[in-house]
Amino acid sequence: MILPISLYTVSGHSMYPTIKPGDKVLSFNWAYFLSKPSIGDIVVFERNNLLMVKRVRKVYASKVFIIGDNRCDSLDSKKYGTIPIKNILGRVFYVVPDI
Amino acid sequence: MKRAIESIISLIPSQPVYAHCDIPCGIYDPHQAQLASHTVLRMTNMILEADAQNPIHHIARLTQVKEESAEIVKHEVRVIWGDYFKEEHLKSYPDLHDLVFKIMKLASKAKQEVSIDASKQLIDKVQEFSEIFYKTKGVNPIRVKSIYPTEGEIVVYG
Numbered sequence: 001m002i003l004p005i006s007l008y009t010v011s012g013h014s015m016y017p018t019i020k021p022g023d024k025v026l027s028f029n030w031a032y033f034l035s036k037p038s039i040g041d042i043v044v045f046e047r048n049n050l051l052m053v054k055r056v057r058k059v060y061a062s063k064v065f066i067i068g069d070n071r072c073d074s075l076d077s078k079k080y081g082t083i084p085i086k087n088i089l090g091r092v093f094y095v096v097p098d099i
Numbered sequence: 100m101k102r103a104i105e106s107i108i109s110l111i112p113s114q115p116v117y118a119h120c121d122i123p124c125g126i127y128d129p130h131q132a133q134l135a136s137h138t139v140l141r142m143t144n145m146i147l148e149a150d151a152q153n154p155i156h157h158i159a160r161l162t163q164v165k166e167e168s169a170e171i172v173k174h175e176v177r178v179i180w181g182d183y184f185k186e187e188h189l190k191s192y193p194d195l196h197d198l199v200f201k202i203m204k205l206a207s208k209a210k211q212e213v214s215i216d217a218s219k220q221l222i223d224k225v226q227e228f229s230e231i232f233y234k235t236k237g238v239n240p241i242r243v244k245s246i247y248p249t250e251g252e253i254v255v256y257g
Binding site: 006007008009010011012013014015016019020021024025026044050051052053054068070096097098 | 105108109111112113114115116117118181182183185
């Protein structure tokens with residue numbers, strides 16, 4: 001059974017200013033058991049064996065288009081296409097600022 | 100209370116999650132922007148030096164490279180500004196946003212016109228931007244004579 005909440009430390013600037021490098025985020029792992037992601041959700045997902053955090057911009061039947069809040073050089077769905085919803089681990093619901 | 104909870108959370112072990120490209124980057128350098136800004140001036144000079152003997156094809160090629168180089172300046176500066184610079188840098192360099200804004204406008208002007216003045220101003224502002232970048236990296240920026248036909252200077256670090 002997957003624990004309901006996971007804690008992650010964020011590396012990188014692509015979610016700036018919402019999430020800064022070093023911030024911790026709490027993710028709800030049961031968020032999409034019964035429902036699909038919504039536009040605007042910040043999600044933790046797996047891609048190429050790396051855990052990544054981005055924001056959902058479009059929702060399709062089984063995939064989502066994700067994008068970083070810092071548009072300048074975020075490597076996201078603009079470059080590598082959509083992400084299967086099954087690869088989403090959870091929805092970020094709280095950001096703990098790096099102290 | 101909120102602060103106390105956040106302090107406790109920050110002590111809990113966590114796993115990394117990446118908010119950037121596929122791999123952690125951190126490789127930034129304004130050198131490409133400087134190079135491109137000198138190319139803009141070089142193309143501007145060559146367009147102005149071209150005479151009636153030059154086929155339109157030649158002018159078209161120079162103009163294309165001028166356009167592309169100005170766009171490279173904008174892209175490179177935007178990436179460093181958007182991805183590298185952080186709030187703490189702004190405390191030391193409060194005019195950074197204004198400087199980037201001016202670079203964007205000058206690069207556009209250098210595209211729209213065939214202007215030596217705009218091209219030189221673009222080089223100058225990109226150099227200012229480069230100096231700020233190198234200072235934030237803890238190295239000493241130095242202006243040295245360029246080896247390009249445009250002469251002038253480029254900013255390196257010692």
